[in-house]
Amino acid sequence: MTIPKDAKIYIAGHTGLVGSALYRKYQKLRYKNILVKSHSELDLTDQRQVETFIDREKPEYIVIAAAKVGGIRANINKPAEFLYDNLMIQNNIIWSALHHNVKKLLYISCGCAYPTRSNQPIKEEYLLTGLPEPTNEGFALAKIAGIKLCEKIFSEYGKNFIACIPTNTYGVGDHFDNERSHVIPALIKRFHRAKTDKLPAVTLWGTGRARREFIYVDDLADAIFLLMGSYDKNELINIGSGEDVSIKDLALLIKDVVGYKGKILFDTTKPDGMLKRILDSSKIQRLGFVPETNFRRGLEKTYFHFLKHVL
Ligand SMILES: NC(=O)c1ccc[n+]([C@@H]2O[C@H](COP(=O)([O-])OP(=O)(O)OC[C@H]3O[C@@H](n4cnc5c(N)ncnc54)[C@H](OP(=O)(O)O)[C@@H]3O)[C@@H](O)[C@H]2O)c1
Numbered sequence: 190m191t192i193p194k195d196a197k198i199y200i201a202g203h204t205g206l207v208g209s210a211l212y213r214k215y216q217k218l219r220y221k222n223i224l225v226k227s228h229s230e231l232d233l234t235d236q237r238q239v240e241t242f243i244d245r246e247k248p249e250y251i252v253i254a255a256a257k258v259g260g261i262r263a264n265i266n267k268p269a270e271f272l273y274d275n276l277m278i279q280n281n282i283i284w285s286a287l288h289h290n291v292k293k294l295l296y297i298s299c300g301c302a303y304p305t306r307s308n309q310p311i312k313e314e315y316l317l318t319g320l321p322e323p324t325n326e327g328f329a330l331a332k333i334a335g336i337k338l339c340e341k342i343f344s345e346y347g348k349n350f351i352a353c354i355p356t357n358t359y360g361v362g363d364h365f366d367n368e369r370s371h372v373i374p375a376l377i378k379r380f381h382r383a384k385t386d387k388l389p390a391v392t393l394w395g396t397g398r399a400r401r402e403f404i405y406v407d408d409l410a411d412a413i414f415l416l417m418g419s420y421d422k423n424e425l426i427n428i429g430s431g432e433d434v435s436i437k438d439l440a441l442l443i444k445d446v447v448g449y450k451g452k453i454l455f456d457t458t459k460p461d462g463m464l465k466r467i468l469d470s471s472k473i474q475r476l477g478f479v480p481e482t483n484f485r486r487g488l489e490k491t492y493f494h495f496l497k498h499v500l
Pocket residue numbers: 201202203204205206207208227228229231232233234253254255256257258278297298299300354355356357358359371
C-alpha cells in the first residue's frame with residue numbers, strides 16, 4: 190500500500206548520501222510530513238534522546254539511513270566504535286519504534302554483512318553462511334544484528350519492520366574525504382587532481398580485473414521508496430543495479446568523465462580483493478524495480494557535484 194502523502198515519516202540520517210537522496214525523493218513527491226533531525230540536534234547513540242524524540246514526535250514510518258560509516262582505514266583503526274555506535278543507533282531507533290506503534294520501519298544494512306567468500310551473485314539466503322571481511326568486522330556485525338533485530342521483531346511482535354541490503358552506492362552527496370570515500374569518489378578525486386596537476390599517470394592498486402556492482406543513489410532512493418510502499422515480508426531484500434563493471438573499465442570511464450589525458454597504470458603487486466562481488470537482485474526486480482540511471486550519466490552527475498560542492 191502506498192504511504193499517504195500526509196503520513197509522518199522519519200528519515201534517520203537525512204544528511205548522508207543515502208538519506209539525503211531519499212529525503213529529496215519524498216520532497217519531490219510532495220510528502221508533507223517528513224521528519225528529520227541532524228546529528229547535532231539528535232545523537233542517535235543516546236538512548237534517552239532517541240526515546241524522548243520518538244515519544245514526542247510519534248512517527249508512523251521510519252527509514253534508518255543513519256549509521257557510522259567509514260573507509261577501510263577508519264574501520265581498521267576504530268573497530269570498537271564502528272560496532273558500538275552502529276549497534277546503539279539502530280537498537281535505539283528500532284526498540285523505540287517497537288514501543289511507540291510505528292507502522293513500518295525499514296532498516297538499511299550493507300553488502301559487507303554478507304560473507305567475504307560468497308557465491309556470486311549474492312542471494313539473500315547467503316547471510317550468515319560465512320565470515321564477513323575481517324577489516325570491517327565490527328561494522329559488518331552491527332549491520333547483521335540490525336537485519337536480525339528487524340526479523341525477530343517481525344516474527345515475535347508481528348510488526349512490519351523490514352531490512353534491505355543495497356549494493357555499493359555512489360552519486361550526489363558522496364563523500365570525498367579520505368576517511369569516508371569509497372572507490373568512485375576516490376577515483377574521481379584522484380583523476381581530477383592528476384588533471385589539474387598535469388600528472389603523466391595515475392597508478393591504481395591491483396590488476397583492474399576485479400568486478401564491482403554500483404547503484405546510483407537516486408535509483409536506490411526509488412527502490413527504498415518502493416519497499417516502503419509495497420514490501421511487507423519478513424525477508425531480507427537486496428537492492429542492486431544488476432550490472433557489474435571491472436575496476437579497469439570503471440577507471441577508464443571516470444578518466445574520460447573527468448577529462449584526464451594521462452595514463453592509467455596498475456600496480457599488480459597489490460591485491461585485487463574479491464574478483465567479483467554482485468548482489469542477486471531478482472527479488473526486488475520481481476517487484477518491478479528497474480534502476481534508471483545510465484552509469485556514465487551517474488558518474489557525470491557525481492563529478493559535477495564534486496566540482497560544485499566539494500572542491
Ligand atoms: N554508501 C554506500 O555505498 C552504501 C551501500 C550499501 C549500504 N549503505 C548503508 O546505507 C546507510 C547510509 O549510508 P551512507 O553512505 O548514506 O552514509 P553517510 O553518508 O555517512 O550518512 C550517514 C548518516 O548518519 C548520520 N549519523 C551518523 N552517526 C549519527 C549519530 N550518532 N546520530 C545521528 N546521526 C548520525 C550522519 O550524520 P553526520 O554525517 O552529521 O554524522 C549521516 O546523516 C548505512 O547503513 C550504510 O551501511 C551504504
